[in-house]
Amino acid sequence: MAQVMRPNSALFATDGKAHPLQDTLLGVTLVLGVIAFVTAMFHNLHLISSWTGLAGIVTGAYGQFISVTTRERFGLILGLGAAAIGFFLGMAHGGLFGGVVG
Numbered sequence: 001m002a003q004v005m006r007p008n009s010a011l012f013a014t015d016g017k018a019h020p021l022q023d024t025l026l027g028v029t030l031v032l033g034v035i036a037f038v039t040a041m042f043h044n045l046h047l048i049s050s051w052t053g054l055a056g057i058v059t060g061a062y063g064q065f066i067s068v069t070t071r072e073r074f075g076l077i078l079g080l081g082a083a084a085i086g087f088f089l090g091m092a093h094g095g096l097f098g099g100v101v102g
Contacts, residue, residue, distance in 0.1 A: 021066070022068060023072070025060075026075045029059045029060040029063055029075075029079035029080065031079075032052045033060070033082030035049075036049050036082060036083045036086025037049075037082040037083070037086040040085065040090050040093070041089075046089075046091075046093035047098070047099075049086045049090030052086065053083045053087025053090055055083075056079060056084075056087070057083050060079050063076045064076050
């Protein structure tokens with residue numbers, strides 16, 4: 001018997017439904033996490049790493065709060081970890097306002 005093949009339009013959803021808000025938060029968290037992590041390796045870029053890390057932590061935390069599937073949560077945890085490392089290294093190198101205010 002022939003089976004009907006349905007296209008899977010959901011990117012990270014394992015339940016077969018589309019979750020556009022969760023997928024958007026996942027993508028934003030991953031991008032912010034990568035930017036924060038990479039810029040944290042340079043001492044002079046502490047403003048970028050600390051602010052993008054903070055934004056990545058906030059978006060990742062909200063994404064975790066509303067996530068539906070395990071795949072979304074896995075990607076969010078990766079992005080959250082990278083954002084947190086970037087944030088903490090950015091804070092150690094000068095912080096959110098280091099050198100600008102004061």
